[in-house]
Amino acid sequence: MAILECKALSKRFGGIQALDNVDLTVEPGRVVGLLGPNGSGKTTMIKLANGLLTPSSGEILVDGKKPGKDTKAIVSYLPDKEYLPEWMTAKQMMDFFEDFYSDFRREKAMEMLARLGVSADMRIKQMSKGTREKVQLILVMSREARLYLLDEPIGGVDPATRDYILETIIRNYNPEAAVIISTHLIADVEQVLDDVIFINNGRVTLQSSVDDIRGEQGRSVDQYFREVFKC
Amino acid sequence: MEWEFRTDLPIYSQLVGKIKLDIVSGALPPGTRLASVRDMAMEAGVNPNTMQRALQELEREGLVYSQRTAGRFVTEDIRVIEENKRILARDQLDGFLKAMKELGYDREEIIALLKEEK
Amino acid sequence: MLGKLLKHELRATGRIMLPIYGATVILAILANLSIRLLDHEVGNLVRIFAVLIITVFAIAIIAAAIMTLVLMVKRFYSNYLRDEGYLMHTLPVDVHGLVWSKMIVSCIWFAGTFTVIALILALTGLFLTGTSLNEVFTAFPSWKEIIAAMHKEGIGGGDVALFIAEMITGVLLAGLTTCLHFYAAMALGHMFSKDKILLSIVFFVAISIVMNIAVTGYGAARLESFDHPLGSIEELRGLVNFVHGIIAEGLFIEIVRAAVMYAATVIGLKRGLNLA
Numbered sequence: 001m002a003i004l005e006c007k008a009l010s011k012r013f014g015g016i017q018a019l020d021n022v023d024l025t026v027e028p029g030r031v032v033g034l035l036g037p038n039g040s041g042k043t044t045m046i047k048l049a050n051g052l053l054t055p056s057s058g059e060i061l062v063d064g065k066k067p068g069k070d071t072k073a074i075v076s077y078l079p080d081k082e083y084l085p086e087w088m089t090a091k092q093m094m095d096f097f098e099d100f101y102s103d104f105r106r107e108k109a110m111e112m113l114a115r116l117g118v119s120a121d122m123r124i125k126q127m128s129k130g131t132r133e134k135v136q137l138i139l140v141m142s143r144e145a146r147l148y149l150l151d152e153p154i155g156g157v158d159p160a161t162r163d164y165i166l167e168t169i170i171r172n173y174n175p176e177a178a179v180i181i182s183t184h185l186i187a188d189v190e191q192v193l194d195d196v197i198f199i200n201n202g203r204v205t206l207q208s209s210v211d212d213i214r215g216e217q218g219r220s221v222d223q224y225f226r227e228v229f230k231c
Numbered sequence: 232m233e234w235e236f237r238t239d240l241p242i243y244s245q246l247v248g249k250i251k252l253d254i255v256s257g258a259l260p261p262g263t264r265l266a267s268v269r270d271m272a273m274e275a276g277v278n279p280n281t282m283q284r285a286l287q288e289l290e291r292e293g294l295v296y297s298q299r300t301a302g303r304f305v306t307e308d309i310r311v312i313e314e315n316k317r318i319l320a321r322d323q324l325d326g327f328l329k330a331m332k333e334l335g336y337d338r339e340e341i342i343a344l345l346k347e348e349k
Numbered sequence: 350m351l352g353k354l355l356k357h358e359l360r361a362t363g364r365i366m367l368p369i370y371g372a373t374v375i376l377a378i379l380a381n382l383s384i385r386l387l388d389h390e391v392g393n394l395v396r397i398f399a400v401l402i403i404t405v406f407a408i409a410i411i412a413a414a415i416m417t418l419v420l421m422v423k424r425f426y427s428n429y430l431r432d433e434g435y436l437m438h439t440l441p442v443d444v445h446g447l448v449w450s451k452m453i454v455s456c457i458w459f460a461g462t463f464t465v466i467a468l469i470l471a472l473t474g475l476f477l478t479g480t481s482l483n484e485v486f487t488a489f490p491s492w493k494e495i496i497a498a499m500h501k502e503g504i505g506g507g508d509v510a511l512f513i514a515e516m517i518t519g520v521l522l523a524g525l526t527t528c529l530h531f532y533a534a535m536a537l538g539h540m541f542s543k544d545k546i547l548l549s550i551v552f553f554v555a556i557s558i559v560m561n562i563a564v565t566g567y568g569a570a571r572l573e574s575f576d577h578p579l580g581s582i583e584e585l586r587g588l589v590n591f592v593h594g595i596i597a598e599g600l601f602i603e604i605v606r607a608a609v610m611y612a613a614t615v616i617g618l619k620r621g622l623n624l625a
Contacts, residue, residue, distance in 0.1 A: 220238035
């Protein structure tokens with residue numbers, strides 16, 4: 001069964017149509033790129049899947065259910081915001097995740113923190129922006145979730161951090177789970193993706209596999225994307 | 232850390248090409264046990280599904296085989312390896328000959344040139 | 350899950366409230382010593398210093414009370430309506446747990462601050478008047494006499510227990526409605542994409558006005574319908590029952606008020622959530 005399904009999904013903010021009649025499905029075991037320019041509706045879609053927004057019409061289903069308590073237990077979400085309370089330490093954050101998510105694997109998080117050289121007693125406040133982002137990613141990827149929703153994980157990070165993030169995603173690949181990565185930096189993620197979804201002005205314009213696009217177009221998804229979305 | 236990929240071909244077929252080259256050149260000798268799909272994917276910096284697809288393609292071509300529990304191995308059938316090597320060599324040769332013909336050389340002249348080249 | 354939310358919330362707020370209590374107690378001790386010092390012959394500089402400490406103590410008491418209220422507002426705002434909301438609203442808990450955990454912990458600190466301030470002031474009072482605790486306790490027998498006198502008029506222990514229960518319920522409800530008034534205003538104000546804080550203030554005032562009109566209107570209508578004017582109650586028993594009735598009705602109105610604001614908070618957080 002599809003892990004994420006949108007049926008005629010629309011979301012309006014006042015007069016602005018952020019998502020317009022979106023239909024799509026994502027199957028488990030796939031790494032999917034949600035690709036579109038800034039303001040195309042990527043974040044809106046991810047927020048709807050997390051229950052942080054309510055659809056104006058249509059529906060969005062996670063593992064067959066509307067977003068709520070049950071779906072939140074199987075969705076691991078990395079927002080494009082820093083959400084870690086500054087006063088907490090890395091260890092307290094792990095306690096917190098362990099308390100609320102039964103699929104959180106502490107050993108995994110500890111190992112990744114150690115590899116990054118972050119001490120568990122370090123406060124979020126003391127960490128650099130880049131370290132905070134990595135700690136957030138570690139917490140999110142240390143869950144054995146069914147659906148990972150990563151909103152702009154590589155926006156504004158240096159190349160070394162980008163490699164670290166992509167490597168972490170591959171390392172944690174699980175055939176039972178789907179990963180959705182939203183980004184406008186396609187060249188950087190293209191080779192870790194199975195499928196791509198093109199989104200523009202709130203509409204899904206294409207859902208295809210990376211190698212199908214490369215095979216049919218004879219060029220990379222990035223090049224294809226640039227042509228489709230050229231201003 | 233990652234392999235470089237051309238933009239005009241599917242990634243999986245480039246993975247097939249790269250691994251095939253490693254096998255026929257002897258970088259991966261016959262009978263070598265391959266790393267797990269996940270590790271190979273990490274090394275190449277690609278999605279595990281893509282690596283899986285590439286390995287299945289190599290399996291179909293008989294260059295690697297898998298044993299249910301032990302993992303994947305490079306074939307020990309030297310004939311298959313040699314045959315693939317020849318196909319790759321012929322591809323190179325075809326390209327070379329085509330380029331030389333465009334330069335205006337005929338077959339005899341090319342052979343003469345090759346003999347000069349030490 | 351409510352237990353885990355409470356644990357986390359107590360940890361997050363305790364690290365602020367406990368040091369405030371500690372500082373207030375230390376200032377209270379220093380202030381008491383300063384007051385004593387002023388009774389003796391001391392230099393002007395010491396005198397000024399002593400007065401300064403007493404002033405700071407007075408300010409600290411007010412500050413502790415204000416901080417308790419501010420913390421209640423700030424925790425809800427920053428935890429649920431700002432960036433931390435991305436973490437809190439994606440936990441596998443329902444919105445009721447989110448609201449109740451904040452309310453319960455805020456009420457715990459309301460009670461804590463009240464207790465700390467009351468104790469400090471009482472002890473300071475005893476200390477200044479030179480009253481010993483013994484004297485306080487020996488004052489109790491006269492209370493017993495009052496109760497005995499009340500009993501003679503037909504007001505038994507049951508009534509006293511009921512009055513105490515009514516008082517506790519009232520205080521608790523007051524705590525909850527104080528929280529909910531702020532929560533509802535913020536949750537509604539943050540449904541919009543712009544001017545979230547301004548709109549929260551507008552909602553706060555609007556809720557006050559609507560609630561006042563509703564309660565006053567209800568009170569006026571009720572007053573007219575009294576078939577039992579106050580003047581005609583002669584027996585104490587009757588008066589007591591009448592008062593119980595009035596209190597019960599007041600509590601009921603408070604519960605309705607709380608329920609309306611609770612519903613507004615839940616709707617704002619669930620259907621109207623719109624994190625920036």
